[in-house]
Amino acid sequence: xxxxxxxxxxxxxxxxxxxxxxxxxxxxxxxxxxxxxxxxxxxxxxxxxxxxxxxxxxxxxxxxxxxxxxxxxxxxxxxxxxxxxxxxxxxxxxxxxxxxxxxxxxxxxxxxxxxxxxxxxxxxxxxxxxxxxxxxxxxxxxxxxxxxxxxxxxxxxxxxxxxxxxxxxxxxxxxxxxxxxxxxxxxxxxxxxxxxxxxxxxxxxxxxxxxxxxxxxxxxxxxxxxxxxxxxxxxxxxxxxxxxxxxxxxxxxxxxxxxxxxxxxxxxxxxxxxxxxxxxxxxxxxxxxxxxxxxxxxxxxxxxxxxxxxxxxxxxxxxxxxxxxxxxxxxxxxxxxxxxxxxxxxxxxxxxxxxxxxxxxxxxxxxxxxxxxxxxxxxxxxxxxxxxxxxxxxxxxxxxxxxxxxxxxxxxxxxxxxxxxxxxxxxxxxxxxxxxxxxxxxxxxxxxxxxxxxxxxxxxxxxxxxxxxxxxxxxxxxxxxxxxxxx
Numbered sequence: 001x002x003x004x005x006x007x008x009x010x011x012x013x014x015x016x017x018x019x020x021x022x023x024x025x026x027x028x029x030x031x032x033x034x035x036x037x038x039x040x041x042x043x044x045x046x047x048x049x050x051x052x053x054x055x056x057x058x059x060x061x062x063x064x065x066x067x068x069x070x071x072x073x074x075x076x077x078x079x080x081x082x083x084x085x086x087x088x089x090x091x092x093x094x095x096x097x098x099x100x101x102x103x104x105x106x107x108x109x110x111x112x113x114x115x116x117x118x119x120x121x122x123x124x125x126x127x128x129x130x131x132x133x134x135x136x137x138x139x140x141x142x143x144x145x146x147x148x149x150x151x152x153x154x155x156x157x158x159x160x161x162x163x164x165x166x167x168x169x170x171x172x173x174x175x176x177x178x179x180x181x182x183x184x185x186x187x188x189x190x191x192x193x194x195x196x197x198x199x200x201x202x203x204x205x206x207x208x209x210x211x212x213x214x215x216x217x218x219x220x221x222x223x224x225x226x227x228x229x230x231x232x233x234x235x236x237x238x239x240x241x242x243x244x245x246x247x248x249x250x251x252x253x254x255x256x257x258x259x260x261x262x263x264x265x266x267x268x269x270x271x272x273x274x275x276x277x278x279x280x281x282x283x284x285x286x287x288x289x290x291x292x293x294x295x296x297x298x299x300x301x302x303x304x305x306x307x308x309x310x311x312x313x314x315x316x317x318x319x320x321x322x323x324x325x326x327x328x329x330x331x332x333x334x335x336x337x338x339x340x341x342x343x344x345x346x347x348x349x350x351x352x353x354x355x356x357x358x359x360x361x362x363x364x365x366x367x368x369x370x371x372x373x374x375x376x377x378x379x380x381x382x383x384x385x386x387x388x389x390x391x392x393x394x395x396x397x398x399x400x401x402x403x404x405x406x407x408x409x410x411x412x413x414x415x416x417x418x419x420x421x422x423x424x425x426x427x428x429x430x431x432x433x434x435x436x437x438x439x440x441x442x443x444x445x446x447x448x449x450x451x452x453x454x455x456x457x458x459x460x461x462x463x464x465x466x467x468x469x470x471x472x473x474x475x476x477x478x479x480x481x482x483x484x485x486x487x
Contacts, residue, residue: 013042016050016079023073028066034235035265036062043086050074053086057268060087145217145225145241148206152199158324158350160317163193166308170197170281174204177212177247177279181306183270185253186283188310191349194283198249201281205247212246219255223262243272247279253302254284257293270301280305311442313350318343321350325357335364335371345380359383395486397435397449403485404431407478416451429461430479436462438486 021037028037039058044051050070054062062070063085074080154174159167166188172180186194202216217225229238242248248269256263273280284291288303313321322343326336339360346356360379364371405412408427415428428450435446436458443455452458468475 011045011079013045013050016045016074016077017042017052019077019079020050020070020073023077024069027069027073030230034230034233035261037066038236039239041088045080048080049082049084050080051084051086053088055089055272056087057271059085145215146221148202148214148216149199150203152196153203154200157193157196157200158317158321160313160320162311162313162317166193166197166310169306169308170201171204173279173281174201175208177205177209178277182274183280183282183302183305185288185302185305185307186281186310187285187287187307189285189312189349191351191353192310192312193350194310195251196350198251198281198283202247202249213244214247214249215242215245216249216251218251219253222250222266223256223259226262226265239269242269243276245273245278247281248273249281251283252285253282254286254291254294256298257291263295263298267295267298267301270298274301309442309444311445312347312440313353315343318347318350318353321353322357325354329357329361330371332371338372338376341373341376342380345376346384356380356383394440395438397439397441397446400434400439400486401431401449403482404434407482416449418451429465430482432458432461433465433479434482434486438483 017040021033024033024037036058040052040054040062042050043053052062053059067083070083071081074083154167154171157163157167166186169181169184170186173182173184186197188194198216202214205212205214226238229235256266270280282302284302287307287309288299291299291302319340322340323336326339330336330339339357342353342356342360346353356379360371360376363369363375363379369375401412401415404427405415408423408430410424410427414424415431417424419425432446432450435441435449436443439446441449443458446458447453447455450458465475465479469479470476
């Protein structure tokens with residue numbers, strides 16, 4: 001092993017770091033190199049010590065896991081016998097001289113820049129010849145993200161009871177990015193308008209705040225771009241493209257689950273953007289607490305801002321949507337009226353309803369048939385054959401309320417009124433329990449049906465009735481009888 005003099009002459013830190021990274025290949029997996037070591041900045045290499053700088057999370061990770069290995073490699077190469085670390089902000093690093101980026105790699109063995117074996121740089125990219133650093137090969141910028149759909153705006157979004165809160169939150173975020181709700185998480189089943197609102201925010205910000213950098217992508221695209229950057233050794237460009245945005249919008253975040261390295265990168269991207277004051281808007285099919293396959297720290301980040309649930313569109317919203325689309329696509333009033341029947345038959349979500357509208361109009365155009373009730377029924381039967389064989393629709397909240405009123409012999413107004421008398425509050429709790437377990441309504445919807453502002457009232461009712469069913473055979477039999485009537 002090379003003996004280090006007491007005052008070793010200074011070595012070019014960039015060339016030294018290149019050599020170390022090159023010698024780490026085969027000893028460290030490629031992902032670790034790209035994610036954790038390449039982003040570090042070599043600051044100085046003198047007096048037997050290599051000084052590395054990086055963002056705090058990178059430095060902490062590398063210092064804990066890689067210091068012994070880096071020291072060994074640096075020592076074997078005759079470069080240094082110790083590694084020192086500096087935690088620096090992203091701004092400080094951005095202002096530092098350029099170091100080892102993906103497009104600045106040396107072909108072949110990086111040791112050509114440190115060939116004389118005494119730890120001094122000579123030739124190649126060393127201190128005597130910096131041309132490889134000053135004139136890196138020109139490569140096209142890395143393309144990441146998805147295009148913004150210009151048709152998905154706040155003006156084209158149909159507002160109803162099921163999405164009013166989400167629309168209001170999204171509009172405020174678009175008007176005042178990183179000021180009101182940050183992060184904003186929109187959650188709900190498919191077809192409830194989450195993606196539309198995401199694009200609406202992007203369109204609004206792009207039109208009204210042209211100085212802001214807006215980035216929109218699905219989680220699948222994030223994964224694809226991340227893996228592509230790893231494969232082509234452009235992870236630095238990938239991070240630069242994302243961490244310089246002012247508004248980040250990510251759709252279907254639940255699909256990051258199970259992808260450990262991608263989750264790790266998204267976590268650090270999220271933190272970096274949050275620290276820089278960027279606005280983050282995410283969508284998922286469930287609230288953070290129910291995204292069990294995602295890491296706990298990601299779920300905690302998602303829940304740290306405003307979480308808004310979108311519900312499946314109710315009958316009124318579906319009718320408004322069909323009426324608007326009919327006015328756009330059809331001239332004859334009688335045809336518009338016939339198309340409105342789709343609102344009754346297609347209840348899965350707006351996306352499915354839009355498909356049914358387009359299919360009905362296409363059938364009419366291609367077959368020459370009149371757009372009437374028969375055509376609508378035919379389209380629904382062809383597109384959704386399961387609707388003809390599926391079991392009957394689950395009970396409504398009103399049916400549950402009426403059944404409980406009959407069982408306990410109380411008025412409907414009393415059931416949904418403010419009275420806390422035991423003769424009223426217990427039937428009310430039973431009704432809430434049945435509505436929760438035997439209808440498709442969400443907790444907020446059930447709360448509103450009972451004139452309650454807070455859905456935690458429903459949760460308490462469900463818990464209490466469940467406890468009484470387990471303890472009291474009479475309650476068990478009474479509730480079971482109500483369930484049989486509902487079926």
